[in-house]
Amino acid sequence: MTTTGETVPTRRRLIAVVAATPAGVIGRDGGMPWRLSRDLKRFKRTTMGGILVMGRKTFDSIGTALPGRRTIVITRQGDWKHEGVLVAGSPAAAVQMADQITAPGDLSVAAASHESVDASATAPAFVIGGAEIYRQLLPDCDELWLTKVWSGVTGDTILPITWEAWRPTESMRFPAGKKDSVPSEFVRLVARAGESNGGE
Numbered sequence: 110m111t112t113t114g115e116t117v118p119t120r121r122r123l124i125a126v127v128a129a130t131p132a133g134v135i136g137r138d139g140g141m142p143w144r145l146s147r148d149l150k151r152f153k154r155t156t157m158g159g160i161l162v163m164g165r166k167t168f169d170s171i172g173t174a175l176p177g178r179r180t181i182v183i184t185r186q187g188d189w190k191h192e193g194v195l196v197a198g199s200p201a202a203a204v205q206m207a208d209q210i211t212a213p214g215d216l217s218v219a220a221a222s223h224e225s226v227d228a229s230a231t232a233p234a235f236v237i238g239g240a241e242i243y244r245q246l247l248p249d250c251d252e253l254w255l256t257k258v259w260s261g262v263t264g265d266t267i268l269p270i271t272w273e274a275w276r277p278t279e280s281m282r283f284p285a286g287k288k289d290s291v292p293s294e295f296v297r298l299v300a301r302a303g304e305s306n307g308g309e
């Protein structure tokens with residue numbers, strides 16, 4: 110508590126962002142088996158200025174640090190590095206690292222591209238996958254921003270999640286646009302208190 114009685118959060122809020130089919134498919138052959146331009150635009154808009162936490166394989170599928178955001182990659186490889194990327198040896202270390210980013214001066218990628226990054230303690234960090242990282246960090250996430258991909262496509266990577274532990278708060282459906290292969294739906298969910306909301 111501060112002198113004004115305000116509660117100071119002990120850690121940065123974590124928001125998981127994922128696109129999944131009704132069967133839980135999130136990936137295939139190292140990528141995503143759909144084209145959803147609408148969702149990519151939403152992802153860019155909603156994460157801009159924030160901190161992204163991801164597994165090394167997901168980083169490989171993106172291939173670069175996304176501009177205007179701070180990237181933390183989780184890997185067990187002690188010598189792994191990539192320009193503009195912070196490296197964490199475990200999911201817990203990544204969360205701790207996100208908590209420690211406190212000043213725009215820490216954010217060299219954003220500084221280099223002259224874009225602003227919201228590093229204030231109240232700004233969330235976004236956990237953006239893949240399955241291995243969702244399995245380990247979903248239980249710590251406060252919200253889940255889900256894009257339901259209305260498709261029966263098969264894949265090799267499935268979202269590990271306990272749906273009952275998440276409460277939907279809003280949803281919006283979208284028809285497939287010109288640059289989308291399928292219709293989609295955006296659903297915002299919050300973690301139900303006291304329940305394990307992810308993992309296996």
Ligand SMILES: NC(=O)c1ccc[n+]([C@@H]2O[C@H](COP(=O)([O-])OP(=O)(O)OC[C@H]3O[C@@H](n4cnc5c(N)ncnc54)[C@H](OP(=O)(O)O)[C@@H]3O)[C@@H](O)[C@H]2O)c1
Pocket residue numbers: 126127128129134135136137138139140141163164165166167168170183184185186189197198199200237238239240241242243245266
């Ligand atoms: N639909 C979506 O929203 C979405 C989002 C993200 C990703 N994806 C898809 O998901 C697939 C990738 O997911 P994935 O589960 O295979 O991989 P991932 O979670 O992106 O990355 C796995 C890697 O993270 C590192 N790692 C995991 N646990 C660790 C720990 N406890 N300590 C240290 N490092 C750890 C390891 O890296 P090292 O091997 O380097 O040690 C591991 O190989 C791709 O197909 C991608 O396109 C989909």
